[in-house]
Amino acid sequence: xxxxxxxxxxxxxxxxxxxxxxxxxxxxxxxxxxxxxxxxxxxxxxxxxxxxxxxxxxxxxxxxxxxxxxxxxxxxxxxxxxxxxxxxxxxxxxxxxxxxxxxxxxxxxxxxxxxxxxxxxxxxxxxxxxxxxxxxxxxxxxxxxxxxxxxxxxxxxxxxxxxxxxxxxxxxxxxxxxxxxxxxxxxxxxxxxxxxxxxxxxxxxxxxxxxxxxxxxxxxxxxxxxxxxxxxxxxxxxxxxxxxxxxxxxxxxxxxxxxxxxxxxxxxxxxxxxxxxxxxxxxxxxxxxxxxxxxxxxxxxxxxxxxxxxxxxxxxxxxxxxxxxxxxxxxxxxxxxxxxxxxxxxxxxxxxxxxxxxxxxxxxxxxxxxxxxxxxxxxxxxxxxxxxxxxxxxxxxxxxxxxxxxxxxxxxxxxxxxxxxxxxxxxxxxxxxxxxxxxxxxxxxxxxxxxxxxxxxxxxxxxxxxxxxxxxxxxxxxxxxxxxxxxxxxxxxxxxxxxxxxxxxxxxxxxxxxxxxxxxxxxxxxxxxxxxxxxxxxxxxxxxxxxxxxxxxxxxxxxxxxxxxxxxxxxxxxxxxxxxxxxxxxxxxxxxxxxxxxxxxxxxxxxxxxxxxxxxxxxxxxxxxxxxxxxxxxxxxxxxxxxxxxxxxxxxxxxxxxxxxxxxxxxxxxxxxxxxxxxxxxxxxxxxxxxxxxxxxxxxxxxxxxxxxxxxxxxxxxxxxxxxxxxxxxxxxxxxxxxxxxxxxxxxxxxxxxxxxxxxxxxxxxxxxxxxxxxxxxxxxxxxxxxxxxxxxxxxxxxxxxxxxxxxxxxxxxxxxxxxxxxxxxxxxxxxxxxxxxxxxxxxxxxxxxxxxxxxxxxxxxxxxxxxxxxxxxxxxxxxxxxxxxxxxxxxxxxxxxxxxxxxxxxxxxxxxxxxxxxxxxxxxxxxxxxxxxxxxxxxxxxxxxxxxxxxxxx
Numbered sequence: 001x002x003x004x005x006x007x008x009x010x011x012x013x014x015x016x017x018x019x020x021x022x023x024x025x026x027x028x029x030x031x032x033x034x035x036x037x038x039x040x041x042x043x044x045x046x047x048x049x050x051x052x053x054x055x056x057x058x059x060x061x062x063x064x065x066x067x068x069x070x071x072x073x074x075x076x077x078x079x080x081x082x083x084x085x086x087x088x089x090x091x092x093x094x095x096x097x098x099x100x101x102x103x104x105x106x107x108x109x110x111x112x113x114x115x116x117x118x119x120x121x122x123x124x125x126x127x128x129x130x131x132x133x134x135x136x137x138x139x140x141x142x143x144x145x146x147x148x149x150x151x152x153x154x155x156x157x158x159x160x161x162x163x164x165x166x167x168x169x170x171x172x173x174x175x176x177x178x179x180x181x182x183x184x185x186x187x188x189x190x191x192x193x194x195x196x197x198x199x200x201x202x203x204x205x206x207x208x209x210x211x212x213x214x215x216x217x218x219x220x221x222x223x224x225x226x227x228x229x230x231x232x233x234x235x236x237x238x239x240x241x242x243x244x245x246x247x248x249x250x251x252x253x254x255x256x257x258x259x260x261x262x263x264x265x266x267x268x269x270x271x272x273x274x275x276x277x278x279x280x281x282x283x284x285x286x287x288x289x290x291x292x293x294x295x296x297x298x299x300x301x302x303x304x305x306x307x308x309x310x311x312x313x314x315x316x317x318x319x320x321x322x323x324x325x326x327x328x329x330x331x332x333x334x335x336x337x338x339x340x341x342x343x344x345x346x347x348x349x350x351x352x353x354x355x356x357x358x359x360x361x362x363x364x365x366x367x368x369x370x371x372x373x374x375x376x377x378x379x380x381x382x383x384x385x386x387x388x389x390x391x392x393x394x395x396x397x398x399x400x401x402x403x404x405x406x407x408x409x410x411x412x413x414x415x416x417x418x419x420x421x422x423x424x425x426x427x428x429x430x431x432x433x434x435x436x437x438x439x440x441x442x443x444x445x446x447x448x449x450x451x452x453x454x455x456x457x458x459x460x461x462x463x464x465x466x467x468x469x470x471x472x473x474x475x476x477x478x479x480x481x482x483x484x485x486x487x488x489x490x491x492x493x494x495x496x497x498x499x500x501x502x503x504x505x506x507x508x509x510x511x512x513x514x515x516x517x518x519x520x521x522x523x524x525x526x527x528x529x530x531x532x533x534x535x536x537x538x539x540x541x542x543x544x545x546x547x548x549x550x551x552x553x554x555x556x557x558x559x560x561x562x563x564x565x566x567x568x569x570x571x572x573x574x575x576x577x578x579x580x581x582x583x584x585x586x587x588x589x590x591x592x593x594x595x596x597x598x599x600x601x602x603x604x605x606x607x608x609x610x611x612x613x614x615x616x617x618x619x620x621x622x623x624x625x626x627x628x629x630x631x632x633x634x635x636x637x638x639x640x641x642x643x644x645x646x647x648x649x650x651x652x653x654x655x656x657x658x659x660x661x662x663x664x665x666x667x668x669x670x671x672x673x674x675x676x677x678x679x680x681x682x683x684x685x686x687x688x689x690x691x692x693x694x695x696x697x698x699x700x701x702x703x704x705x706x707x708x709x710x711x712x713x714x715x716x717x718x719x720x721x722x723x724x725x726x727x728x729x730x731x732x733x734x735x736x737x738x739x740x741x742x743x744x745x746x747x748x749x750x751x752x753x754x755x756x757x758x759x760x761x762x763x764x765x766x767x768x769x770x771x772x773x774x775x776x777x778x779x780x781x782x783x784x785x786x787x788x789x790x791x792x793x794x795x796x797x798x799x800x801x802x803x804x805x806x807x808x809x810x811x812x813x814x815x816x817x818x819x820x821x822x823x824x825x826x827x828x829x830x831x832x833x834x835x836x837x838x839x840x841x842x843x844x845x846x847x848x849x850x851x852x853x854x855x856x857x858x859x860x861x862x863x864x865x866x867x868x869x870x871x872x873x874x875x876x877x878x879x880x881x882x883x884x885x886x887x888x889x890x891x892x893x894x895x896x897x898x899x900x901x902x903x904x905x906x907x908x909x910x911x912x913x914x915x916x917x918x919x920x921x922x923x924x925x926x927x928x929x930x931x932x933x934x935x936x937x938x939x940x941x942x943x944x945x946x947x948x949x950x951x952x953x954x955x
Contacts, residue, residue: 049120052076054130057114058614059642059662064134064542064575065167065208066091066107069661071639072114077101079118085132086112102663107167107208109134109542109575110532128608133535136542136577138565140164140205140212142219149363149400151226152329154195158221160203165189167207173221174201175461175480185658196223197329198363198426204479209567213478224363224400225252225326225426233322233389238314242306242321246273246298250334252326252424253298254280256369257308258393259290260318264311266292272306272323275299281341285371285418291343293369293422297336298325320391326365326399328426339364339423346417350855352376354396355421356406366401368421370394372411379409380848388813412855432503435459437513440497442551442571444516449489450592452552453515455497456482462501468515469495490517524594525549527587527603534606539564539580543605545587550574552591558605559585581607615686616640618694621679623742625697627717627955629913630655630671632742634696636679641665643683649696650677674700674717699743701934702955703910705925706737708948710748710756713925716936718955721745721759729756736779737951740786746953749780753791753799764788764802772799776818781825781832792823796834796842807831807845815842822865826872835866839877839885850874850888858885865908865952869915878909882920882928893917893931901928908952921952 054074062068072083076098083090083103091104101116111133113125123130142162150156160171164186171181171191181191189205200222202214212219228247246253253274257266262284269277274296282292308321328334342355354368366384370376376394378386383398384407394409401423411417437457445451455466458481466475466485475485483499494516499506506513527547535541545556551571556563558581566576574589584606589596596603618638626632636647640662647654647667657667665681676697678690688694702716709732710724721744724731736749745759752775753767764787767774776794783789788802795818796810807830810817819837826832831845838861839853850873853860862880869875874888881904882896893916896903905922912918917931924947925939939946 049079049118050076051121052080052116052118052123054114054116054123054126056129056614057132058640060131060613061133061135061540061642062105063166063208064107064109064136066105067167068105069663070103070105070114070132071663072101072103072116073099074101074116074123075099076118076120077116080116081119082117084115084117086110088112105132105134109136109544111535111541133540134542135540136209136565136567136575138164138577139210140168140207142203142205142212142215144218145203145221148220149222149224150193151399152196152198152223152327153226153228154193156193158191158193158203159184160189160191160205161187162189162205162212163187164207164209165205167209168205169208170206172204172206172211172479175459176201185660193221193223195329197428198223198225202479211479211482222363222400223329225328225365226399227385227397228325228327231322231324231387231389231395233320233387233391233395235318235320235389235391237316237318239319239321240308240310240314242272242308242323243303244272244306244323244325245303246301246325248325248327248331249298249301250328250331251298252295252328252334252336252365252426253323254293254295254326254367254397254422254424255306255321255323256395256420257290257292257294258320258369258371258391259310259314260288262288262290264314265290266294266308267311268309269294269296270307270309271304272296273298273300273302273304274306278338280338280367280422280424281343281420283343283418283420285343285420286345286373286416289371289418291369291371291418291420293341293367293420295336295338295422295424297334318391320389320393322369322389322395324367324395324397326397328428330426330428333429335427335429337425337427339425341422342420344419344421346419348414348416350410350412350414352379352394352409352411352417352419354407354409354419356404357401357421357423358404359401359423359425361425362402363399364401365397365399365424365426366405366407366421367397367424368395368407368419370396370409370417370419372409372417373415374411374413376409376411377842377849379407381407390814392814410849410855412852413857432462432501433459434504435463435499435501435506437497437499437506437509439512440515443514444518444522445487446521447490447492447517447519449487451487453485453487453497454482455485455499457499457506459501459503460499463499464502465500465505467498467500487515487517492517492519522593523549525553525589525591525596527589527596527599529602530587530605533604534608535578537580537582537607537609539578541578543576543578543587545574545576545589546572547574547589547596548572549591549593550589553589554592555590557588557590559583561585578605578607583607613643613683613685614640616644616681616683616688618679618681618688618691620693621696623744624695625699625744626669626742627913628672628674628698628700630669631913632669634667634669634679636665636667636681637663638681638688639663640683640685641681643685644681645684646682648680648682669696669698672698674698699955700936701912702743702936703919703921703927704737704739704746704951704953704955705921705939705949706734706748706951706953707946708732708734708950710734712737712746712748712758713939713944715927715938716934716955719744719759723758724748724756733775735777735950737953738780738782738789739953739955740782742786743955747780747782747789748951749777749791751775751777753777755780755789760786762787762802766801767791767799778820779823781823783830790823790832792820792832792834794818794820796820798844805830809844810834810842819861821863824866824868824875826868828872833866833868833875835863835877837861837863839863841866841875846872848873848888852887853877853885862904864906867909867911867918869911870913871915876909876911876918878906878918878920880904880906882906884930891916891931893933895930896920896928905947907949910952910954912954919952919954921949923947923949925949
């Protein structure tokens with residue numbers, strides 16, 4: 001363990017070898033000490049092993065589909081070789097101790113005894129303590145999908161909400177099954193949309209109980225035209241070509257051209273994998289530029305060159321071109337059509353507006369191109385993607401426009417601009433495939449009609465007619481492979497069932513598609529057996545009902561009580577869920593031909609008493625502390641969590657909670673007072689008893705200060721997890737301290753990109769470790785889960801480590817600066833703002849732009865930091881004099897000049913959790929609190945006199 005500790009320390013320092021000799025000596029010393037302490041033990045006797053016993057099963061009910069995680073309690077479980085549910089082996093099991101096993105329940109039905117087998121034998125039946133009841137899960141339902149649109153290329157992560165998502169085996173988008181889905185809970189599934197053509201489909205979920213029925217529009221997902229790749233652009237003097245590489249035949253390639261004068265204009269375009277190019281719009285912007293958008297359908301893929309032919313020679317004039325590919329998912333049969341276009345000259349403003357266009361259809365593609373006169377940045381119009389071009393112009397597109405669209409982008413300072421835009425629509429030129437009928441069930445019925453028939457086949461979506469022979473029938477679409485039909489009255493004999501869609505009418509496929517009309521009325525149903533024939537009085541047991549003529553059952557009754565749910569498996573078998581009941585009753589089945597006669601004792605079911613549910617227990621919390629403001633997501637481990645009705649932190653109910661299994665749930669801590677409380681779980685079995693392991697500590701407000709030498713000062717509830725001087729490390733280039741999400745650790749960042757990790761902060765890389773040598777790193781921000789971070793240089797360069805995704809940098813946008821003073825993460829951890837010393841703001845990822853000092857005409861050079869509001873819709877900037885500038889929804893809570901204080905040494909600022917206040921820190925460790933920020937200490941107040949504080953962070 002000593003060796004592991006030093007090895008971890010080396011990872012935190014990097015791989016420069018400065019600790020090599022020390023680590024080698026400590027590791028060798030630890031190894032020698034371990035050998036010297038070794039000993040031997042000799043067994044002197046033997047004992048006869050004792051058979052296992054099972055005394056409790058929790059939870060004691062679960063789905064017939066299996067998969068429920070069950071805690072089995074008893075004795076002598078060591079060396080267990082099998083766990084059985086009745087006669088069926090568990091899917092898997094883990095021996096936790098001699099008295100506890102965790103097992104995954106197999107698929108089965110009824111109430112069974114759970115047994116454990118060891119080399120000493122198999123546990124004896126101990127009913128009802130060892131009982132487990134398999135509960136029939138009703139059909140799943142889909143009630144909502146979010147988001148409800150995505151590109152035809154697939155890849156959209158869709159959260160599907162509904163009921164009965166237990167034992168999910170498949171999620172379909174229309175007729176196409178997704179290759180990736182995750183079951184979050186019994187009411188939530190996350191699925192990745194597969195590639196599909198443009199259009200609307202129903203999302204369905206399949207479990208062992210069946211497939212959810214269509215529920216439009218709640219279950220619908222719309223595939224919209226999607227971009228393929230990113231915008232490519234180039235500019236140069238007398239430039240007439242643009243390199244492209246279209247990916248898919250049938251896609252749309254949109255190009256734009258801009259010339260720094262109004263003449264000449266583009267007379268034709270060739271190449272680029274497109275056979276025929278069409279001009280969408282041309283405009284003389286602000287009277288000084290020629291701006292054009294052309295489009296064409298891809299007929300050849302791979303690297304190619306678009307050649308622009310102008311009406312006259314370009315001479316020394318500078319031209320810019322750009323291209324973006326879009327896919328509708330239909331391939332070569334796709335037909336692309338121009339709906340409308342527009343142009344716009346904008347007066348002097350900080351806003352660059354694109355033409356306002358309204359489509360005549362739905363899910364159309366808007367593509368726009370704007371030429372600003374000042375420095376532009378990406379817009380934030382919902383649904384639109386923005387890109388800055390090689391010349392600093394702006395391209396924007398939204399592939400799913402169904403109403404009026406008017407995108408815009410900012411420029412600074414205010415100036416004139418011009419723009420053009422087009423709306424394009426896609427349609428499928430290929431006919432849909434013809435349907436087929438591959439099966440009907442049942443395949444017989446009376447001549448009077450009225451039989452419910454399940455029709456299976458392929459390409460049944462959009463059915464317009466179902467015929468039994470030549471007679472049209474009433475029907476209800478279920479999916480692309482299933483239709484529910486009702487037989488019409490017909491003469492005696494066999495007929496073919498056909499389905500008609502836009503693709504045609506299904507071909508005859510006798511005998512698979514045949515239905516026979518009979519003059520002999522079918523006999524009524526009978527019940528000849530039940531398995532099991534007893535179950536708990538609370539109901540919920542799964543019973544297999546056997547008999548005859550059960551097809552088309554409309555009711556299953558236990559005495560006078562209707563079954564909680566039932567599924568007709570075959571003409572001779574039904575699976576039913578028992579209702580709550582008492583005593584011994586006859587089970588009857590009702591069809592269109594009548595109700596089964598009483599056939600005791602074969603049809604009798606006995607309701608038996610079952611033990612009360614066990615009370616829950618809490619054995620661990622993670623994390624076990626959080627801010628007094630609440631909001632901490634806490635994973636609670638324990639037993640008997642099934643049916644949880646409440647989770648309490650002390651006497652306060654959790655803000656929300658989600659039960660993952662009988663042994664795990666997640667709860668959000670409510671606001672509380674500083675101190676420690678017991679976390680308890682409430683179920684029908686009672687409230688968990690309080691134990692040391694269930695304690696959660698509310699921490700007061702706190703903050704850290706870091707010196708340039710890596711010294712660390714912790715105030716309030718901020719924990720001290722180490723510093724560089726305490727490790728004997730001597731540096732003088734620390735520029736930032738960054739806390740982890742749970743405030744139980746932090747990273748220190750050097751100006752050379754070196755990273756030092758303390759507490760629960762994970763090390764995932766550094767610039768020296770990559771062999772990169774810089775001296776201008778100004779800060780770092782972690783991802784939301786703390787498994788990665790970005791480093792930012794004074795030039796706006798970005799280095800991503802761990803799971804940090806690259807979302808942009810200033811050099812990547814062609815910007816050359818050296819005054820980035822701070823970097824601030826968004827609350828989601830999926831974006832960041834870069835702040836210049838002049839108050840300029842650059843927004844990346846999901847960071848929203850709501851203003852900057854240059855945009856207000858304010859000229860300063862002393863901005864040292866910024867903090868966002870909790871809503872991500874605003875931020876404060878702080879100057880070295882303690883001046884405060886508030887943007888968006890950031891409220892002004894005070895400044896040092898406003899208090900008549902004159903300083904020049906403020907080095908950092910952090911906001912409170914609710915964004916109603918903030919702290920400033922000076923390089924001497926002095927702290928100024930504004931709004932609801934409470935003062936919890938400073939270095940001068942402790943009598944410490946230094947002037948090298950460089951970083952400030954909030955707990």
